[in-house]
Amino acid sequence: MSSHSKATLVQIPEPSGQQQTLPTESSARIPDEELRIEFCTPADAERIAEGNYLTFPSTFFDRVEPLSLRPPHAIRIARLAKRILPSLSDPRIKWIKAIHTPSSAVLGIACWTAPNAPLHLHLRRDAIAPHAFDWQAKMGWSDDQVDDMWSSVSHVEWNVRSEQNDAVRRSVVGDVPHWHLASLFTWPRWQGRGVGKKLLMWAIEQADENVPSTPMFLESAPTARAVYMHFGFVECGKVAMVRWGPGDVSDKVERERRKRLEEEGR
DSSP states (O other), rough: TTTTTOOOOOOOOOOOOOOOOOOOOOOGOGGGGEEEEEOOOGGGGGHHHHHHHHHHHHHHHHHHHTTTTTOOHHHHHHHHHHGGGGGGGOOOOEEEEEEEEETEEEEEEEEOOTSSSSSSSTTSSGGSTTTTOHHHHHOOOOOOHHHHTTTTOOOIIIIHHHHHHHHHHHHHTTOOOOEEEEEEEEOOGTTTSSSSHHHHHHHHHHHSSSSHHHHHHOOOOOGGGGHHHTTTEEEOSSSEEEEETTTTTHHHHHHHHHHHHHTTTT
């Protein structure tokens, strides 16, 4: 492969009106020595909240934070930052940031749930409860404070859907410890430069240090599935993808994937 080529795109049907995320052109990729990974700290909470609103599509937030509930943007950022805050000091949650070494700019952020964490999305409202991460007590939040930070979020579109996604995850990995990608985004100026790959490889390298490799799980937008497939992830649900290891695909998951694709006529 030449220095200016790109990886062969995994061909999957494109959702109507949407375009697949393309592999990074080698000529556009930031040199590896100019990117480093660091752990986020509580001081990054507002930066993470701002990045979410800047990089995720407005159609997503129109569902999750409907206009009928939506406060001014500064309040939205403050509330999301507050919801994120306890996870930034929990050792079971690995918020990482890709830093451009020459400029010290933060280019992208990912959140990985470590294998020793509960199988419970830490961004669900009930994640603060004792049966999950028990953050309400640790943060000293009153019920009124919790109500306020969630008052602009649709319970059905976020909490119920997240609970359903966790149920799918449990049906795939069971009680097996695994890495879970809860969030990954790159600031627009730096998209298509290999930042996302750097954030993804941080966890893949740790997973593959073990024999057998530690499983990995994520929920992907339809437009990003092809990119994740390049790293060994396979579809196991409408948005779910799993990686059992380099070149190691679970027969059960593969059968389920093929059956679903046949049912969808793909």
